[in-house]
């Protein structure tokens with residue numbers, strides 16, 4: 001099977017290399033078989049290789065084909081459902097969870113520097129408030145930053161500072177920090193895959209896993225070959241159909257879409273976000289944006305709640321741009337694309353085991369660049385015997401809907417619709 005090309009996106013169009021890894025065409029042996037070449041799978045594979053394990057990584061399409069290579073590129077601290085996690089574990093684990101909330105960022109920065117990954121990493125992220133209750137939440141958050149000393153460089157911005165920074169009257173304030181930031185996600189995941197390969201990870205693209213025969217060891221089957229492995233990590237997002245009996249019903253897909261404009265003039269970029277921070281508004285169903293390294297506005301948001309592709313991404317996202325900056329009404333759009341976000345019914349990420357040696361991680365609810373790196377690493381650590389951080393996720397209770405994908409998607413769509421209604425209040 002030949003691996004397909006990437007779906008059309010500005011990220012695929014702006015890659016400066018497009019190396020293909022071969023498809024699996026024989027039977028191989030490894031300590032660990034990782035299924036899925038997104039941030040979670042690549043992160044786990046790299047961590048395991050750093051620890052000396054022999055690893056095979058199987059990707060159905062291309063490295064970064066799924067959500068990872070299509071994402072908004074916003075590298076943001078925090079874990080979806082973090083408050084619920086803190087409440088469940090109580091004061092004893094709060095500090096550890098709060099440290100973990102920044103860990104993915106630290107891992108990314110370390111790898112970018114250690115392996116020389118060129119992924120246009122840029123410091124600075126701002127959460128933008130449109131309602132007084134957003135401001136109250138941000139002020140509380142700023143107090144936590146102050147008390148905990150992380151991040152070091154942060155500031156509350158008032159309405160006039162937001163107008164100066166972002167050239168719009170829509171925001172009543174914001175909270176920025178320089179520890180979060182943004183990056184080219186497809187370059188990052190490919191760079192990490194290359195780093196993993198340099199440490200001996202055997203990567204196969206165009207190698208969809210169709211079956212796992214569980215045992216000691218387990219046997220993982222693709223059309224062209226098998227991997228016999230002591231441990232298997234399912235890092236395949238939300239729609240892979242593997243381990244259905246034990247994994248289905250805990251998370252469902254929702255769709256998010258992104259639009260890239262033609263490069264904006266230096267003059268426009270001087271008025272709108274001159275420091276090129278990543279920006280995300282504080283609504284439950286939010287919009288997010290930043291510039292690409294060639295001056296395009298990459299603007300994204302959730303477009304529908306069913307996971308179905310909308311008739312026109314442009315028709316949905318362009319009005320949001322015009323609402324913020326009426327002067328951009330006629331801006332030309334060069335690319336539109338989208339992907340599936342994995343919405344956890346429990347809100348927090350789903351990290352665990354379906355059997356002693358079959359591990360999984362998914363359900364980051366749209367907040368995955370930081371978290372996928374955190375959990376990819378902690379799966380690697382858990383296989384190596386360090387269970388502390390892994391257990392904080394794996395021992396959380398989970399909500400499950402005993403219904404099929406179609407109905408589950410409708411339930412998630414209702415939940416997001418409800419959140420959207422709350423945004424309007």
Ligand SMILES: Cc1cc2nc3c(=O)[nH]c(=O)nc-3n(C[C@H](O)[C@H](O)[C@H](O)COP(=O)(O)OP(=O)(O)OC[C@H]3O[C@@H](n4cnc5c(N)ncnc54)[C@H](O)[C@@H]3O)c2cc1C
Nearest residue numbers: 036038039040060066067068071072074209237339368369
């Ligand atoms: C449009 C969009 C914008 C986003 N923006 C942001 C953002 O700005 N910031 C942020 O933090 N998060 C963002 N996210 C969320 C983030 O991208 C994801 O949470 C994260 O990338 C998930 O990584 P993953 O490795 O778990 O899954 P994926 O990246 O989806 O990787 C799973 C991989 O498994 C492969 N696979 C599936 N089945 C099989 C099989 N049977 N055999 C082999 N391989 C298989 C798939 O092809 C895929 O490549 C965004 C998501 C989307 C869709």
